[in-house]
Amino acid sequence: MIISMRITVQNEAETANAAQNFADKLKNSDLCAFYGDLGAGKTHFCRAVIQHLCGNHVTVPSPTFTLVETYDSPHGPIWHFDAYRLDHPDEIFEIGWEEARQDGIILLEWPEKIGSILPKAVWTVTLENDSSDPNMRHITITEPERPS
Ligand code: ADP
Ligand code: MG
Numbered sequence: 001m002i003i004s005m006r007i008t009v010q011n012e013a014e015t016a017n018a019a020q021n022f023a024d025k026l027k028n029s030d031l032c033a034f035y036g037d038l039g040a041g042k043t044h045f046c047r048a049v050i051q052h053l054c055g056n057h058v059t060v061p062s063p064t065f066t067l068v069e070t071y072d073s074p075h076g077p078i079w080h081f082d083a084y085r086l087d088h089p090d091e092i093f094e095i096g097w098e099e100a101r102q103d104g105i106i107l108l109e110w111p112e113k114i115g116s117i118l119p120k121a122v123w124t125v126t127l128e129n130d131s132s133d134p135n136m137r138h139i140t141i142t143e144p145e146r147p148s
Helices: 012-023 042-054 089-095 097-102 111-117
Strands: 004-009 031-035 068-073 076-082 105-109 123-130 133-142
Touching (some): 004 012, 012 042, 012 123, 012 133, 031 042, 031 111, 042 068, 042 076, 042 105, 042 123
Parallel strands (some): 031 105, 031 123
16 A cells, blocks of 8 residues: 655745654665755755754755765664766766665655666655745655555
């Protein structure tokens, strides 16, 4: 069974709040794929997840240019990837993908960029803008399919 929820938030703080609730469900070996246009709020959401799990004092830059940033959490390492600038899906292996799959939680922005390397059992988080308000977002979260 696929479990999915969709919420509408009015501002950044509400997105962060949704991200904190989401973070409480995560455990080691979970992989989260973040979909949405540039500026949809993927990094903002990931930052709130990381700070909730690792501490509010932790600085979370966008991994747009470094491609991956790692953090220590009580669940093991958190790997925050941004695949936007990859030219080829295989390049994800050059920035620690297999190590990340062995230990930790993965937060991946632009999962489209790694094609079929993305496993099937992933959390998906999709952020959509709303033309009626620049601070509104529709957030859809789908749980990974787990073997029953
Ligand atoms: P992405 O990683 O998807 O490209 P970012 O998280 O880097 O997007 O940027 C999202 C931008 O949208 C930020 O400038 C943020 O301040 C703004 N924003 C406005 N409203 C929201 C909201 N409700 N949730 C998330 N970001 C928002
Ligand atoms: Mg981003």
